[in-house]
Every structure is written in structure tokens, then in C-alpha cells.
Amino acid sequence: MRDQILAALAQYGSPALFAVVTIASIGVPLPVSLLLIVTGSLVAQGVMPLWWAIALACTGSVIGDQIGYGIGRWGGTRLVSRFGGMLGGPERMAKAEAHARRWGGPGVFLSRWLVTPLGSVINLTSGIAEYPWMRFLLWDVLGEALGAALYIVLGWIFSDRVLELDAALGDFTWMILALLAAVVLGWMLWKYLQSQKAGDRSQESGASSQK
Amino acid sequence: MKIGGLPEAGRRPAAGKIARPPTLAFITIRGPQAHPDRRGRPPHTTHTTRPTSKRPGYDGIVQRPSRLLILAVAFSVAIAGTFVFAFRAGRHARRLHFENEPIRSWMSVPFIAHTHHVPSAVLFQAIGIEPQQHDRRPLRVIARQQHRPVEDVVRDLERALASAGHTHPALESPGGKAP
Numbered sequence: 001m002r003d004q005i006l007a008a009l010a011q012y013g014s015p016a017l018f019a020v021v022t023i024a025s026i027g028v029p030l031p032v033s034l035l036l037i038v039t040g041s042l043v044a045q046g047v048m049p050l051w052w053a054i055a056l057a058c059t060g061s062v063i064g065d066q067i068g069y070g071i072g073r074w075g076g077t078r079l080v081s082r083f084g085g086m087l088g089g090p091e092r093m094a095k096a097e098a099h100a101r102r103w104g105g106p107g108v109f110l111s112r113w114l115v116t117p118l119g120s121v122i123n124l125t126s127g128i129a130e131y132p133w134m135r136f137l138l139w140d141v142l143g144e145a146l147g148a149a150l151y152i153v154l155g156w157i158f159s160d161r162v163l164e165l166d167a168a169l170g171d172f173t174w175m176i177l178a179l180l181a182a183v184v185l186g187w188m189l190w191k192y193l194q195s196q197k198a199g200d201r202s203q204e205s206g207a208s209s210q211k
Numbered sequence: 212m213k214i215g216g217l218p219e220a221g222r223r224p225a226a227g228k229i230a231r232p233p234t235l236a237f238i239t240i241r242g243p244q245a246h247p248d249r250r251g252r253p254p255h256t257t258h259t260t261r262p263t264s265k266r267p268g269y270d271g272i273v274q275r276p277s278r279l280l281i282l283a284v285a286f287s288v289a290i291a292g293t294f295v296f297a298f299r300a301g302r303h304a305r306r307l308h309f310e311n312e313p314i315r316s317w318m319s320v321p322f323i324a325h326t327h328h329v330p331s332a333v334l335f336q337a338i339g340i341e342p343q344q345h346d347r348r349p350l351r352v353i354a355r356q357q358h359r360p361v362e363d364v365v366r367d368l369e370r371a372l373a374s375a376g377h378t379h380p381a382l383e384s385p386g387g388k389a390p
Contacts, residue, residue: 006317007349045325047347160326161307163315168303171296178292185286192282 002031006038013047018060025064026071027120033151033173034166040155041162050156057148058141061112065123065140072127104131105139112143113150115177314368316351316361323368329375337371338364 008016017039024030036057043050104126111118126136151169158165312326320338324331332342338353340346350368354361 003315003317003351006315007351010317010319010322010349011347011352013347041322041325045321158307160328161312162326163312164303164306168300168307171300171303175293175296175300178289178296182286182289182293185282185289189279189282189286192278 002034005030005035009035009038009042013042014052014056017053018056021057021060022064025061025120025123026067027124031166033116033169034162036148036151037155037158037162037166037169040152040157041159043152044156044159050152053152054145054148057152058144061144061148062137062141065119065144066137068120068123069127069133069136072124073130073133074127101129101131104129105135108136108139109143112140113147114173115180116147116173117177314350314365316354316365317349319347319349320353320368321347323372327372327375329372333375334368334371338367 005016005020009020017035020030020035021032024032039048039053039057042048043053107122108126108131111122154165154169155162314323318326320334320340321331321344324334331344335342335346339357340353348356350364351361354364357364
């Protein structure tokens with residue numbers, strides 16, 4: 001699949017770039033980062049201008065993201081009623097929605113270029129949480145423009161090392177995700193230990209007052 | 212949610228009454244009906260895993276280590292993952308400077324010529340194609356049109372690149388760039 005997509009990009013250029021980026025942004029797992037890096041290499045070879053490649057990639061991504069958001073927003077209640085129990089029930093879903101509302105903007109922005117594996121999930125949850133569409137669009141355009149420019153310019157600079165660059169960026173992304181998970185889990189661990197300590201202390205004071 | 216209780220062992224409580232144990236309390240989730248069942252327990256009385264700690268030791272033995280263990284293991288895995296991926300990213304970043312790009316079936320001849328810094332005409336000739344500036348067919352398409360496996364085409368190109376290394380000094384050292 002990966003080879004077919006890249007072959008289409010090498011042969012057809014712009015239409016293939018636009019189509020693949022749009023489909024991937026809806027949530028279909030396609031190798032978009034490698035595609036953008038190879039696009040950068042094609043820019044360096046003079047196949048297409050830099051501004052055109054960035055504009056096309058950004059537009060395709062934003063359209064795909066809006067479709068993902070729409071699925072979450074208008075099909076979200078059905079999804080929640082069907083799969084809400086699996087995700088921890090209505091209380092937990094309400095909490096997740098509150099989180100999405102609070103951290104929606106920066107979350108959308110960062111998932112466009114830094115933690116890209118979360119992008120399509122965040123589109124969906126933003127729609128389910130009914131995060132304001134104009135704000136979603138604004139953060140989305142900013143993030144996608146930065147993401148497209150970053151990957152394409154990197155591909156342009158390292159145009160003769162696209163495979164190694166993709167591997168390095170892929171591992172870097174997973175490193176960021178693992179680091180985020182470590183920070184969240186460390187915080188949860190610390191809070192848990194604090195609550196246990198507080199519980200022990202209150203038990204001890206209760207026992208001593210009974211005596 | 213309401214705090215309810217269990218009946219005392221061996222004694223059946225009177226109908227409609229909910230017996231409350233003197234020492235033990237459990238979290239009760241109240242349902243629409245409020246009649247005790249056959250064993251005298253109030254309906255929807257759930258023996259949840261979290262008693263309100265009037266039994267010292269239970270919480271410490273069953274509850275605390277399991278949650279703590281899960282959090283500690285997940286935290287350790289996340290830390291280990293961070294280091295593993297950082298190491299791998301660093302290794303790939305080092306390779307960016309020292310290794311040539313391998314040839315893949317999705318690449319076109321001009322693409323390979325660009326990544327290896329040789330004139331594309333040399334590579335086109337090596338696979339028996341008239342050099343054209345705008346021929347961006349991937350190798351898999353060329354192989355299909357020539358009725359031979361793509362591995363053959365790749366082998367011919369690698370041979371051409373190796374021989375071009377003698378005429379293009381930049382190709383002799385891995386990662387070297389042509390002027």
C-alpha cells in the first residue's frame with residue numbers, strides 16, 4: 001500500500017498528494033509524513049513549486065479534518081450511545097468532553113504537526129464534544145499549515161535522504177508520545193500516592209482520637 | 212449512591228426492613244425498587260470492591276498494590292519507550308549523514324538520480340530506456356512494461372550506480388554529495 005501511494009505521487013504529483021492527504025486526514029491510516037517528505041524531495045527536483053506543495057497539502061488536510069470533525073459532531077451521539085459503555089460510560093465520556101472543550105485548541109494545533117498519530121482521534125472527539133467549529137477551523141488551519149510546511153521543507157532540505165528522514169521523524173514522534181504518557185502517568189502515580197498518604201494519616205488520627 | 216449494609220449472618224430480617232451490620236458498611240447503589248431479596252439483602256446492594264475501610268487490611272492487601280502496580284508498570288514502560296525511541300531517532304539522524312538511500316520500487320529514475328547525485332541519463336541507459344527529462348514512471352511500472360521482475364531493474368540500476376561511482380568521486384564515500 002505504501003509503495004503504491006508513493007508510486008502514485010512520483011508519477012502523478014499534485015493530484016495524488018491532494019487525494020492521499022485528504023483521505024488520511026479523515027482517519028484512514030496512510031503514510032502521510034513520508035508522503036510530505038517525498039513531496040519536499042520532488043520540490044527540490046523541480047517537479048512542483050514549494051508554495052504550491054504546501055498549499056495543496058494544507059488544503060487537503062484541512063478538508064479531511066473537517067470531515068472527521070463532522071462525523072464526530074453529527075454522528076457522535078450515535079457513536080457514544082453505542083460505544084460509550086466500552087469507553088467507560090456516560091460519566092467518563094462527559095469528562096472527556098469537558099477535557100476536549102478545555103484543551104481543544106492547543107490539542108488540535110499540536111496534533112497537526114507534533115503528535116500526528118492523534119490527529120484523526122482529536123478531530124472525532126472535538127466533534128463529539130461540540131467544540132466550536134470556527135475555533136476548531138482556526139487551530140486546524142494554523143496547525144496544518146505549520147505541519148505541511150515543516151515536513152515538506154525538511155524533505156526539501158534532505159531531499160536525497162527521504163527514507164532515513166522519515167524513519168527519524170517517526171521515531172521522534174513516538175518518543176514525544178511516550179514522554180507525554182510518562183508525564184501523565186507520573187502525575188497520576190504521584191497523586192495516587194499522595195491520596196493514600198492522606199488516607200493513612202486520617203485513619204491514624206481517627207484511631208488515636210477513639211483511644 | 213448511598214451507604215447501606217449487609218444483614219447479620221444466619222438471621223433473616225423482617226420484610227421491608229434492611230438490616231445493617233454493626234461493623235461492616237458497603238457502598239450501595241440504589242435502584243428503582245427498595246425491597247430486600249430472599250437473603251434479606253436490599254436490592255442493588257453491590258459488594259463493590261471498595262468498602263469504606265472498617266476492615267483494616269483489606270484495602271491494603273487487595274486494592275492498593277494492584278492500582279499502584281499498574282500505574283508503576285505503565286510509568287516504567289512509558290519511560291523505557293521514551294529512551295528506546297530517542298535512541299532510534301538519534302541513530303536514524305546519524306545515518307542521514309553517512310548512508311546512501313536504498314532503491315525502492317516506487318521511485319522514478321530521476322528520483323534515484325537525484326538521491327544518488329548522478330545524471331539521470333546514465334540510469335535510463337542502464338535499464339534500456341531512451342533518456343527523457345519528464346519520464347517519472349516508477350520502477351514497478353517500468354518493470355511491468357519491460358516484462359521483467361522489478362528486482363532485475365533495481366539490480367541494473369545498482370550496477371550502474373556502482374560503475375558511476377568511479378566516474379563520480381562523490382559516490383565513492385558513503386553519504387558523499389556531488390558538487
